[in-house]
Amino acid sequence: MMMSLMGIIFGIGFFVLAQAQTSGFESFFKRTILGVNGSIRITDRLQETLSSIMASSDEQSGVSFVISAREGKQYVEGVDYPDQLREALEDFPEVTGVSEVLEGRIDVTSGFRAQPARVYGIRLKDHIRVSNLDDHLIDGQLSNFERDVNSVLIGSLLARRLEAKVGDYVVIRTGQEDRRYQIAGVYETGIEDVDKQRIYMQLGEARSLLYKPFGGAFLQVNIANPDKAPHLAAHMERLFGHHVVSWQEREQVWLEVFRALKVSSAITVSTIILISGLGMFNTLAMMVMEKNRDIAILRSMGFTRRDIAEIFIFQGGIILALGTALGSLCGVLATYGISKIPLHIRGVFSTDRFVVEWSWEHYLYAALIASIVIFLASIIPARRAARLEPGSIIRGTSL
Amino acid sequence: MSMDPSVLRVDDLHRWLGEDEGRVHVLKGLTFSVERSNVYGIVGPSGCGKSTLLYLLGLLDRPDQGEIWIEGHPMAYGSDEDRTRARNALIGFVFQFHFLLPEFTALENVMLPMQKLGKLSQPEMEDYAQGLLAEVGLGAKSHRMARHLSGGEQQRVAIARSLANDPAVLLTDEPTGNLDVKNSDLVFDLLCKLAHERGQAVLMVTHNNDLAGRCDRLLSLRDGAFAD
Numbered sequence A: 001m002m003m004s005l006m007g008i009i010f011g012i013g014f015f016v017l018a019q020a021q022t023s024g025f026e027s028f029f030k031r032t033i034l035g036v037n038g039s040i041r042i043t044d045r046l047q048e049t050l051s052s053i054m055a056s057s058d059e060q061s062g063v064s065f066v067i068s069a070r071e072g073k074q075y076v077e078g079v080d081y082p083d084q085l086r087e088a089l090e091d092f093p094e095v096t097g098v099s100e101v102l103e104g105r106i107d108v109t110s111g112f113r114a115q116p117a118r119v120y121g122i123r124l125k126d127h128i129r130v131s132n133l134d135d136h137l138i139d140g141q142l143s144n145f146e147r148d149v150n151s152v153l154i155g156s157l158l159a160r161r162l163e164a165k166v167g168d169y170v171v172i173r174t175g176q177e178d179r180r181y182q183i184a185g186v187y188e189t190g191i192e193d194v195d196k197q198r199i200y201m202q203l204g205e206a207r208s209l210l211y212k213p214f215g216g217a218f219l220q221v222n223i224a225n226p227d228k229a230p231h232l233a234a235h236m237e238r239l240f241g242h243h244v245v246s247w248q249e250r251e252q253v254w255l256e257v258f259r260a261l262k263v264s265s266a267i268t269v270s271t272i273i274l275i276s277g278l279g280m281f282n283t284l285a286m287m288v289m290e291k292n293r294d295i296a297i298l299r300s301m302g303f304t305r306r307d308i309a310e311i312f313i314f315q316g317g318i319i320l321a322l323g324t325a326l327g328s329l330c331g332v333l334a335t336y337g338i339s340k341i342p343l344h345i346r347g348v349f350s351t352d353r354f355v356v357e358w359s360w361e362h363y364l365y366a367a368l369i370a371s372i373v374i375f376l377a378s379i380i381p382a383r384r385a386a387r388l389e390p391g392s393i394i395r396g397t398s399l
Numbered sequence B: 001m002s003m004d005p006s007v008l009r010v011d012d013l014h015r016w017l018g019e020d021e022g023r024v025h026v027l028k029g030l031t032f033s034v035e036r037s038n039v040y041g042i043v044g045p046s047g048c049g050k051s052t053l054l055y056l057l058g059l060l061d062r063p064d065q066g067e068i069w070i071e072g073h074p075m076a077y078g079s080d081e082d083r084t085r086a087r088n089a090l091i092g093f094v095f096q097f098h099f100l101l102p103e104f105t106a107l108e109n110v111m112l113p114m115q116k117l118g119k120l121s122q123p124e125m126e127d128y129a130q131g132l133l134a135e136v137g138l139g140a141k142s143h144r145m146a147r148h149l150s151g152g153e154q155q156r157v158a159i160a161r162s163l164a165n166d167p168a169v170l171l172t173d174e175p176t177g178n179l180d181v182k183n184s185d186l187v188f189d190l191l192c193k194l195a196h197e198r199g200q201a202v203l204m205v206t207h208n209n210d211l212a213g214r215c216d217r218l219l220s221l222r223d224g225a226f227a228d
């Protein structure tokens, strides 16, 4: 009883731990990129070109040139009527936020250095609903940014390269003109590409800076369940005639890396599950085998097959309940333990510790596996033993 | 209780054991009947089939041929439910290798058949079990775990347990095998008393010639058949 309980406890503990560490990095990555770039991005308008266009004909040679756009489609840069599109998007119950963003390439200089960078014009209130910009702020005040059109938020890596800090001024150079902005805040997403080149400013200011009084922006959209993004994106694309990209499509490269990692750790995890499952099975099956003699004695005294099955179901239930409770506790402690392992990662996300995922589903799966194992290892052999004539069991043990 | 004196009757009982080439004809057509208020001794050399016979009579095993009647009811090929009920209410069995449940106390072991039968209240069961343990000389050790008892003590607890539901037939496989002279006399006298005072039929396998001589009837088994 003690042994089989230990078997279940360790089995569940290992199982929980294995799951927590496999998916930890991946879900952390997803959280990070969703928190920066949102679930869905709506960009250029698609123009149906009816397969191909006679572009021009060369009179002299009599040859006609046909320019065909790929897949018979042509793109018009950006969203022309963002407000109309926003209204249409709000009809989707899944949509939780829409932010209009105008992006442009610029150079930025502080006292000494010049850096190429990208300006992101946003409305702060909207953008916070589609990102974790507020959480990512590591220095300065969002309220200052909101109040002052001549202020910007810059990424931590960019700030370091410019040797600039909150309160300092930077000059943004578009080619046509230079404008001076004060740094209202520094943010860090952990994604290197973002932190080293993204500068947030107010949308109106960005439109004037980039000479784009209307249009040309993209919409960053957040939805309740990010897993539905590809489906919704396809739907929106058909509906609006705009190019719509889900985060899965956008981050495909990284997601594939994680998938490869997942396969390799799945092999490890399934080995662990197999071993811990076998461990549980072994200890329990041994317990039941030892109980064969007891089963025969009880049967000889007049206990029915049903009585025996009930005893083992009861015992299995106790082992399952205790094992799941204590095993989950072990899992929690072990997961907490490895989440404290120092590990410094920058680039795709930012962490100083081993990333684990906390999910009640891991515990549910572990309990499910334990119930199956307990059922297979205790109740089935007990039923088989109860079906035998008690004499044949006694004969087997007494001789 | 019906007045038919034969509480147990056996007709042409056969049993083979083992498989294929190893198959042995252990019991070769036994016919006999057992009457109330008698102590039967079953004797015979080791391996002659005494335990095999007792398992069949105790409804712990099924014969390959022949019939067993208990209180007039044919039982050999009955349903598991009927046989299980009969084991509980009518038969007391003491295994050759005194099998107790090791994680229970002596008292709990003795009470198990009563709990299954469910005729007495919990305090009544405890009283009765305590009395049975006193009769086999273990009144003081009733709360000891079974695995903390000596071999002979375990054997006596097993005897007390077999008497728990006041069975019509008591089948005992060498109940005195591990006992000293004093305790084997105690057990044998108890079995005789039960048979003569309560009208139980007692079958006792024994290698002890002295005890065999003191039985009311003797069945001598040799090579799976009765010798005389």
Ligand SMILES: Nc1ncnc2c1ncn2[C@@H]1O[C@H](COP(=O)(O)OP(=O)(O)OP(=O)(O)O)[C@@H](O)[C@H]1O
Pocket: A395, A399, B017, B018, B019, B022, B023, B024, B026, B045, B046, B047, B048, B049, B050, B051, B052, B053, B096
């Ligand atoms: N599973 C089996 N397969 C084949 N033969 C068996 C099997 N079990 C028992 N036997 C044989 O059946 C015969 C009867 O065995 P049983 O246990 O009834 O003898 P016994 O008279 O009780 O002997 P003992 O006095 O030593 O207890 C023995 O010869 C034994 O070897």
Ligand SMILES: [Mg+2]
Pocket: B050, B051, B052, B096, B173
């Ligand atoms: Mg024997």
